[in-house]
Amino acid sequence: MRITADRERCEGHGLCADVAPEVYELDDDAIVVLLHETVPSALERKAEAGARVCPVAALRVEQSVGA
Amino acid sequence: MPDSDVRLPEVAPVSVPSSDIHLFSAAVLLDPYPSYAQLREQAAVVHLSANDVYALTRYDVVRDALGDWETFSSAAGIGFNPMVNEALQGTSLASDPPQHTALRAALTENLSPRALRGLKGQIDAKADALVAGLVASGSFDAIDSIARVFPLEIVADLIGFTGEVRGHMLAWGKAANQVIGPLNQRTAESFPIAGELYAWCSSVTRDDLAEGSIGRGIFDAEERGAIPPGSAGPIIHQYLAAGVENTVSAIGNIIALFAAHPDQLALVRDDVSLVPAAFNEVLRFWAPINVWGRQTTKDVEVDGVPIPAGARVAVCLGAGNRDPRHYENPDEFLVERNPVDHLSLGYGIHGCAGQGLARLEAHAVIDALARRVERLVVGAEVRVPHNATRSIDSLPVLEVVPA
Numbered sequence: 001m002r003i004t005a006d007r008e009r010c011e012g013h014g015l016c017a018d019v020a021p022e023v024y025e026l027d028d029d030a031i032v033v034l035l036h037e038t039v040p041s042a043l044e045r046k047a048e049a050g051a052r053v054c055p056v057a058a059l060r061v062e063q064s065v066g067a
Numbered sequence: 068m069p070d071s072d073v074r075l076p077e078v079a080p081v082s083v084p085s086s087d088i089h090l091f092s093a094a095v096l097l098d099p100y101p102s103y104a105q106l107r108e109q110a111a112v113v114h115l116s117a118n119d120v121y122a123l124t125r126y127d128v129v130r131d132a133l134g135d136w137e138t139f140s141s142a143a144g145i146g147f148n149p150m151v152n153e154a155l156q157g158t159s160l161a162s163d164p165p166q167h168t169a170l171r172a173a174l175t176e177n178l179s180p181r182a183l184r185g186l187k188g189q190i191d192a193k194a195d196a197l198v199a200g201l202v203a204s205g206s207f208d209a210i211d212s213i214a215r216v217f218p219l220e221i222v223a224d225l226i227g228f229t230g231e232v233r234g235h236m237l238a239w240g241k242a243a244n245q246v247i248g249p250l251n252q253r254t255a256e257s258f259p260i261a262g263e264l265y266a267w268c269s270s271v272t273r274d275d276l277a278e279g280s281i282g283r284g285i286f287d288a289e290e291r292g293a294i295p296p297g298s299a300g301p302i303i304h305q306y307l308a309a310g311v312e313n314t315v316s317a318i319g320n321i322i323a324l325f326a327a328h329p330d331q332l333a334l335v336r337d338d339v340s341l342v343p344a345a346f347n348e349v350l351r352f353w354a355p356i357n358v359w360g361r362q363t364t365k366d367v368e369v370d371g372v373p374i375p376a377g378a379r380v381a382v383c384l385g386a387g388n389r390d391p392r393h394y395e396n397p398d399e400f401l402v403e404r405n406p407v408d409h410l411s412l413g414y415g416i417h418g419c420a421g422q423g424l425a426r427l428e429a430h431a432v433i434d435a436l437a438r439r440v441e442r443l444v445v446g447a448e449v450r451v452p453h454n455a456t457r458s459i460d461s462l463p464v465l466e467v468v469p470a
Contacts, residue, residue, distance in 0.1 A: 009416070012181040013423060015407060018343070030181030053407045055422060057134055057415040 001039045002062045003047055005032045009058040016059060020050035024059075032058065083372055084110035089117040090358055090381060091147070091248050096452040099357055100398070103386035111370035118147070118249060120360075120381040121374045126394075126410070128369050129387035132361060132380065133414040136163050139361035139380060141417055146247040147360055147379070147454075148254060154246075154265060158301045160417070167416060173294040174302050177281040180423035187427055190221060194431035195439075202439050202467050209326075209445070209462040214319035218428055222310040225424070226303065227280025232267065236311055239264035241453070243308035247360075248454025268304040282306070310421050316355035316458030317346075317425060318432055323462055324349055324400055325436060326443040331402045335437040336470065342437065344405035346429045351409035352400045355456055357385030359413065384410040385457075442468040 003023070012030030016023070022043055025033045039047045051059035086109060088102045089095060095102045103124065106113050111125040123129050132139040142163045144152025155161035159170035176182065197217060201207050215237060223233045242260035245253050273286035282303055289299040325332040335341045361380040366373065374380065387410045389397040394406060412419035419425070446463035 011175050011179045011420075011423075014180060019407060030179070030184070055412060055414060055418040057418070 001041075001044050001047065001064055002037070003034055003039060003051055004060045004062060005034055006058040006060075007031050009056055010054075011056055011058075013055050015053040015055060016050035019053050020046035023047040024050050038064070083114045083121075084112065085114045085116060086122075087117055088113075088115060090115060090120070090122065090383075091118065091251060091454055093452040096454070096457065097450050099385055099457070100389060103357075103383060103389060106383070107386055107390060110372060112372035112374065115381070118381065120147070120379045121372075122381045122383050122386075123369070124383050124386045124390075125370075126387040126390035126392060129382055129384060129410055130408075130414055132369070132382055133410070133417070136416055138364055138367050139382070140364045141167075141361060143362040145360040147249040147381075148246070150250075150258070151246045151254075154261075155301075157295075157298055158305055159420070160305060164416065169294055170298060170302070171416065171420065173285060173288045173298070174305065174420050176288065177284045178306075178421055178424060183423050183427060186225075187431075190427045191431045191434065193217070193221070194428070195435045198432070198435035198439050201464075202469050205467055207464050209322040209443075209464050210315075210319045210459055211461070213322060213432065214315050214459075217318060217432065218311055218314035221424075221428060222306070222314070224277075225281050226306050226310070227276030227278075227282040228307075229275075229277055235263070235267075236307060237315075239267075240308055240311035240315075241456075243304070244312045244356075244455040245453055251454070253452065253454050264304060264307065268300040268307075271300060271303060273299075276303075306421075309419070310424070312456045312458070313355040314421075314425050314428055316456050317350065317429055319459045319462065320353045320355070321346070321349050321429060321432055322436070322443070322464075323445070323448055323459055324352065325433075325440075326445040326462075326464070328400050329442045331400060332437065332440070332442070334402050335433065336441070339434060339437055341402055341405075342430050342433045343426070345402040345433055346426065347406050347409055348400060348402050348404050349429070350411040351388045351394070351404075351406045353457065354385040354388055354409075354411040355458065356411070357457055358383055358455075384413070439470050440467060441470045444468070 010032045014026050027033050051061050107124040111128045113122045115122050140163050144155050144161045146152050159167050159174050242257040245257035246261045248254050276282035285299045285302050288294050335345050359382045363374050363376050363378045365376045391397050412422045443464050444466040448459045449461040451460045
């Protein structure tokens with residue numbers, strides 16, 4: 001599973017990092033940074049939950065195909 | 068008193084679930100939840116003949132519509148009468164990309180959590196001093212003494228309002244939200260007051276606003292061409308209309324819900340890390356704004372119900388928040404639930420732009436209450452119907468049991 005972050009749209013509310021600090025971090029400008037290029041399977045549920053709470057829909061989950 | 072607006076009911080196609088519930092009647096505005104439950108049980112989409120809107124009633128369809136601006140557009144306005152939708156043109160509220168993108172960026176530049184992070188200490192200290200003073204006084208009106216004064220002062224200082232305009236902010240903010248409703252008596256009575264705000268916002272200049280304020284930052288953005296000419300005024304309008312009335316509602320709701328549920332306050336007192344979760348639950352349980360408008364750009368089918376292109380859609384945030392398909396025991400107020408995905412602040416490109424500031428203010432109030440108060444003994448809350456913002460008008464605190 002991969003997450004894509006729209007850094008233009010991110011406003012730094014930080015809810016993703018609250019929900020899944022192992023997957024999301026805010027940089028010094030309070031813009032989201034993804035900690036994993038491909039989300040480890042053990043973190044997939046958390047990653048999804050973090051993407052879901054983004055209030056401005058800046059995070060998108062892409063399920064890997066055929067993985 | 069019944070609403071004075073008389074509209075000819077439109078006959079919906081046979082296949083569309085329909086109801087005669089009137090979303091903006093005084094009874095529904097005061098206590099919307101029984102009507103929402105009825106609509107939700109009927110269908111995910113219900114045509115309301117009294118309002119000529121398609122109501123989205125269940126969590127999933129509300130959230131999906133908020134995330135799909137291309138189908139559920141804001142460009143024709145988010146209100147329920149043509150006058151307000153006309154007046155809102157030129158704001159990020161009533162636009163979609165690409166116009167929306169620059170307006171939203173200008174609106175949030177100084178309002179994002181990143182921009183506000185230096186303010187937390189100051190806001191916490193203000194809330195603490197306010198609550199400490201009220202605990203010492205022992206009896207007060209929670210709405211006048213906390214819910215109204217606290218956000219008013221913070222928003223006024225941030226935007227840079229000085230002098231006599233500060234005295235108009237509450238009434239202007241209330242009216243600006245009231246006119247989002249249909250053309251009923253409340254809307255008619257509020258248009259002149261909302262008009263004073265429109266007039267002020269169209270004549271206000273950079274130098275009327277305090278130095279270093281967010282309000283001035285907007286005019287600077289206009290000057291350097293980051294936003295279209297003439298859009299600074301409408302943005303200032305949005306700050307005031309959204310930043311006061313809805314936060315007043317949320318903070319009043321915090322106090323009322325903790326007074327009514329001392330066991331829930333005790334949970335937060337035992338574990339202050341529950342403060343953000345508690346605010347999410349307050350917002351879910353009593354949304355400041357229950358209904359928001361959209362317009363379909365094309366024929367669309369939602370959960371099997373056809374909605375034609377160009378239809379007015381009532382996105383029922385407050386109904387979705389109580390959907391048992393999404394939240395267990397949705398009619399219980401439980402601070403440990405932490406419903407981070409509640410619908411009260413919208414979602415997606417139009418999600419509440421001021422939510423970072425709202426969180427700072429609300430968390431500060433909850434934190435101060437949890438540290439200083441064991442129990443609040445309150446009298447009867449008074450509510451006055453409002454077309455957009457559901458809030459408590461007066462809540463006497465008769466006794467404070469200090470922590």
